[in-house]
Amino acid sequence: MKLYSTNNTLSEVSFKDAVFNSMPQDKGLYMPYTIPRLDDEFINNIDKYTLPEIAFKVAQNLLGDSIPEADLKALIDEAINFPAPIVKLEDNVYVLELFHGPSLAFKDFGARFMSRVMSYFLEPGEKQLDVLVATSGDTGGAVALGFLGVPNTRVTILYPKGKVSGVQEQQLTTNGQNIRALEVDGTFDDCQALVKQAFVDDELNEKFRLTSANSINIARLVPQTFYYFNAYAQLLRQGIKKVVFSVPSGNFGNIGAGLLAWKMGLPVEKFIAATNANDTVPEFLKTGVYEPKPSVATLSNAMDVGNPSNWVRIADLFKNDTEALKELVVGFKYDDEETVKAINWVFDNYGYVVCPHTAIAWQALTDYKQDHAATDTAGVFLSTAHPCKFPDVFSEEVAAKIDVPEQVKELESKTKLAIAISKDFADFKGYLLGVD
Ligand SMILES: *Cc1c(COP(=O)(O)O)cnc(C)c1O
Numbered sequence: 442m443k444l445y446s447t448n449n450t451l452s453e454v455s456f457k458d459a460v461f462n463s464m465p466q467d468k469g470l471y472m473p474y475t476i477p478r479l480d481d482e483f484i485n486n487i488d489k490y491t492l493p494e495i496a497f498k499v500a501q502n503l504l505g506d507s508i509p510e511a512d513l514k515a516l517i518d519e520a521i522n523f524p525a526p527i528v529k530l531e532d533n534v535y536v537l538e539l540f541h542g543p544s545l546a547f548k549d550f551g552a553r554f555m556s557r558v559m560s561y562f563l564e565p566g567e568k569q570l571d572v573l574v575a576t577s578g579d580t581g582g583a584v585a586l587g588f589l590g591v592p593n594t595r596v597t598i599l600y601p602k603g604k605v606s607g608v609q610e611q612q613l614t615t616n617g618q619n620i621r622a623l624e625v626d627g628t629f630d631d632c633q634a635l636v637k638q639a640f641v642d643d644e645l646n647e648k649f650r651l652t653s654a655n656s657i658n659i660a661r662l663v664p665q666t667f668y669y670f671n672a673y674a675q676l677l678r679q680g681i682k683k684v685v686f687s688v689p690s691g692n693f694g695n696i697g698a699g700l701l702a703w704k705m706g707l708p709v710e711k712f713i714a715a716t717n718a719n720d721t722v723p724e725f726l727k728t729g730v731y732e733p734k735p736s737v738a739t740l741s742n743a744m745d746v747g748n749p750s751n752w753v754r755i756a757d758l759f760k761n762d763t764e765a766l767k768e769l770v771v772g773f774k775y776d777d778e779e780t781v782k783a784i785n786w787v788f789d790n791y792g793y794v795v796c797p798h799t800a801i802a803w804q805a806l807t808d809y810k811q812d813h814a815a816t817d818t819a820g821v822f823l824s825t826a827h828p829c830k831f832p833d834v835f836s837e838e839v840a841a842k843i844d845v846p847e848q849v850k851e852l853e854s855k856t857k858l859a860i861a862i863s864k865d866f867a868d869f870k871g872y873l874l875g876v877d
Pocket residue numbers: 546547548579580656689690691692693694695696743744798799825826
C-alpha cells in the first residue's frame with residue numbers, strides 16, 4: 442500500500458513510514474492511493490468466514506504486499522483475539538458490541554493492531570520505540586493494554602490527575618512491564634502540550650525514538666474496518682442484507698473506517714454520524730458550512746471534539762463532493778439530558794445498559810428510523826465502550842444491572858504505579874531522561 446498526504450497527493454510514502462510518522466510534515470493525513478473493491482464472491486459469502494478470517498481478507502486487500510501473507514495472518518490472529526458480536530434488541534435493531542477487548546472500548550481494535558504493526562516493522566538492532574500518549578481516558582487504556590508486553594516498545598502515558606474515571610485510571614496505572622503512567626497535576630490540554638513539546642525537543646529526539654499513538658494513525662483506522670464487515674456477516678446469517686450503521690462520533694475515526702469499508706464494497710444503505718453537543722459535523726451536513734469550534738464538556742466525554750481530526754479523510758474519500766457525502770451520511774446530535782433519557786429508555790425497554798456514547802448512537806438510529814421505515818433493513822448502532830467505565834452517569838437502578846467483567850474486578854486488587862509530575866516540561870523531560 443502506498444499513501445499520500447491529503448495536503449499533497451504527490452507525496453508517496455510506504456505503509457511503514459505512514460505508521461511511524463502518524464502525520465505528514467505538511468499536517469495533512471495519510472490516505473491510501475488505491476482502495477480496491479473486494480470481490481462480490483467474498484462479500485456475498487462473507488457469512489462463511491470468522492472475524493479473524495474477514496480481518497485478514499480485508500487487511501490484505503488494502504495493504505497489498507506491505508506485510509507478507511503469513512506474517513499478516515499471524516499478526517491479525519494475535520491482535521484481533523476477542524469477538525465483536527451483534528446483539529438483537531428487537532426486529533431490525535441491533536447493537537454491535539465493540540467492548541470485548543482488554544480496555545473494554547472499541548479503541549482496542551486500533552491499538553492492538555497498531556502496536557503489532559509497529560513492532561513488526563522494527564528492524565533487528567533498531568532502537569526501541571518510545572510511544573508518548575496524552576489521554577483524557579479511553580485512548581490511554583487502549584494504548585497501554587495494546588502495547589503491553591509487545592517487544593521493543595515502551596509506552597509513557599500522561600493523564601490529568603483526578604480527571605479520569607476509576608476504571609480508566611486502573612487500566613492506565615497497574616500494568617508495569619513496558620508501560621509507564623504519569624499522573625500530571627494539570628488538565629488534558631496540559632498533558633497534550635507536554636507530549637507535543639517532547640516531540641520537538643532535540644535532546645529527547647536524539648536519545649529516544651519517539652512516536653505517537655494518536656487516533657489519526659493509519660494503522661488504527663485499518664482494523665476498525667474489520668468489525669463493519671463482520672457485523673454484515675452476522676446479519677447475513679440471519680437473512681438480512683440491508684444495513685444502516687449508527688456511529689457515536691468524536692474524532693470521526695470510527696465512522697471514517699466504516700466509510701472505508703463501504704468504499705471497499707461493503708453494501709451499506711446509510712451511515713448515521715451521531716454526536717453530543719460537539720456538533721461540527723451534523724451542522725456541516727445541515728448547512729454545508731464546516732466550522733470547527735472549541736470543544737464543550739459532556740457526559741459522553743470521549744466524543745468531546747469540536748474539530749474532528751479525521752474529518753479531512755472523509756472529505757478526501759468523497760473528493761470533497763459534499764452532495765455525494767450527504768447521500769450516504771446523515772448527522773444527529775444530542776445534549777446530556779437527551780443522553781440520559783436514552784440510557785433510561787434502553788434500560789426500561791430492553792433491560793440493556795448502554796454507555797453514554799452508545800446511547801447517542803441508539804437515539805440517532807431511532808430518530809432516523811422514524812422517517813425511514815424499512816422492514817428489510819437492519820439498524821445497527823455501535824457500542825463503543827462497556828458501561829462500567831462510566832459509573833457516574835447512571836442512576837442507582839441502572840448501575841446495579843451493569844455486569845462488571847472479570848478483568849475489571851481484578852484491577853481493583855492491583856497496585857497503582859503512577860508517578861506524579863507537575864505540568865512543567867522540565868519535570869517531564871527530567872523524568873524521561875532520568876529513568877532510562
Ligand atoms: C473514542 C471514542 C469515541 C469516538 O470515536 P471517534 O473514532 O473518535 O469518532 C466514542 N465512544 C467511545 C467510548 C470512545 O472511546
